[in-house]
Amino acid sequence: MTGKAQAAGVAARPVRTAAWSWWADVIASAGAFSLLIVVALWVRGGGVQGLRGWAAGLTSVGRLTGLVAADLLLIQVLLMARVPWIEGTYGQDTLARWHRVVGFVSFDLLLAHIVLITVGYAATDGVSVTGEAWSLVTTYPGVLLAVAGAAALAMVVLTSLRAARRRLRYEAWHLLHLYAYLGVGLALPHQLWTGADFTSSRAATLYWWTAYAACAGAVVAFRLGLPAWRTLRHRLTVASVVPEAPGVHSIYMRGRHLDRLPVRAGQFFQWRFLSGPGWSRGHPYSLSAVPREDMLRITVRSRGEGSEKVSELRQGTRVLIEGPYGRLTAARRTAPRVTMIASGIGITPLRTLLESLPYAPGxxxxxxxARSAEDLVFRQELERLTAVRGLRVEYLLGPRGRAGSWLPAGFADDAKALRELVPDIAQHDVFVCGPDEWMQSVVRAARQAGVPAEHIHLERFTW
Known part of the structure; x- marks a missing residue:
């Protein structure tokens, strides 16, 4: 539908779209099925028969925990391989949470594998546990490499604990996190040389080689290849940097064939600007305007070293892109009426959605x-949408009224205030963007105001 038709008050009613597509069931089922295959291969390899006797039983259970740990480790890698149909189905925030949970479970099973195998072998050979551990490391092919791989994974797990993450800069944490790939690679020789469950049958060999190849291929194709290809194809450069509000700047970028970039309003990219030291650090910024054939725009608040440098970019600076990512798009809309709730720079993806979504006036x-009127980003653009599209805007200004509230002073009850601001909020789709704790307060108020959970849409960028 054209902008003129929309301005005239004729809205294209959205087709009801299931926020949880059938792809989600396929992907989740594939992960569960891979674990069933691993267990079946263990059974076929004599795993159940090996449970007779406590020493052999420890060894057999140790084999199973090692197999499941390896499979979960590959699933963990695949979750963050940026495979488009996986990322597009769940969103990076959901995948990151699953990646974290699967990673901890996989590591716990890996520790159980090491302990059970060592104790089981020691009991079978009639030697001490320490002596058996030394024998495994020094005489079994690939075990020493596997120990080094386990140490790399242990470092990744320890730095992923919340207490450790609070003390680390994101860049340092991300660099350490890459050692997970090293851990996976170092474990592979041990599995192939001494892992009977990997080579006991053609089916086992085929499964494990296929699983490793698929994960490696996904990382190479979607973490490295696709971003490199899109960067070279579209050749983005900084066109201008425009101040929007105190500490807030918009970066306009020109490029080639941007109409062929599969990006939708509300999505974000990882941006790397070739402007000097620190260029390798990726920054997740949402588009703040509907993509044009020759122009993209992001808007950034200066909060740290990386974002401050973005505001100092010069015209002509080359830009590397990775993406687009994110599910905060029109595809998640399920109702004719929408409410967007933004805090500060969180207006960027929502402003883009308000420009592109079909809706009638009202x-x-x-x-x-926002804390004050001067902190309102895109105020003129929003007023233009109010005049042309019939958007209704409520500015909620001032410092937060009380701890745990998403509102400024003057509102006693968050849910009641939301119903007063939008009386029929329970029949709306609600899109939310802002700081993580603030979004949690908004979601809590929306649920208390009667909004179904499936009608609340947000993405978290915390790491």
Whole structure:
């Protein structure tokens, strides 16, 4: 539908789209099926028969924990390989949470594998546990490499604990996290040389080689190849840097064939600007305007070293891109009426959605939270949408009224205030973007106001 038709008050009613597509069931089923295959291969390899006797039983269970740990480790890698149909189905925030949980479970099973195998072998050979451990490391092919791989994975796990993450800069944490790939690679020789369950049958060999090849291929293709290809194809460069509000700048970028870039309003990229030291650090910024054939725009608040450097970019600076990512798009819409709730720079993806979504006058509401009027980003653009599209905007200005609230002073109850601001909020799709704790407060108020969980849409960028 054209902008003129929308301005005239004729809205294209959205087709109801299941936020949880059938792809989600396929992907989750594939992961569960891979674990069933691993268990079946263990059974076929004599795993159940090996449970007779406590020493042999420890060894057999140790084999199973090692196999499941290896499979989960590959699933963990695949979750963050940026495979488009996986990332597009779940979103990076959900995948990151699953990646974290699967990683801890996999590592716990890996530790159990090491302990059970060592104790089981020691009991079978009639030697001490320490003596058996030394024998395994020094005489079994690939075990020493596997120990080094386990140490790399242990470092990744320890630095992923919340207490450790609070003390680390994101860049340092991300660099250490890459050692997980090293851990996977170092474990492979041990599995192939001494892992009977990997080579006991053609089916086992085929499965494990296929699984490793698929994960490695996904990482190479989607973490490295696709971003490199899109960067070379579109050749983005900085066109200008424009101040929007105190500490907030918009970066306009020109490129080639941007109409062929598969990006939708509300999505984000990982951006790397070739402007000097630190260029390798990726920054996740959402598009702040509907993509044009020759122009993209992001808007950044200066909060740290990386974002401050972005505001100092010079015209002509080359840009590397990775993406697009994110599910905060029109595809998640399920109802004719929408409410957008933004805080600060969180307005960027929502402003883009408000420009691109179909709605009639009065069917879209924006609740924009900021500390003061001068902190309102895109105010003129929002007022233009109000005049042309019939957007309803409520500015919620001032410091937070109380701890745990998403509102400024003057509102006693968050859910009641939301119902007063948008009386029929329970029949709306609600899109939320802002700081993580603030979004949690918004979601809590929306649920108390009667909004179904499946009608609340947000993405978290915390690491």
């Amino acid at each position: 069917e879209a509401t924006l609740l924009f939270r």
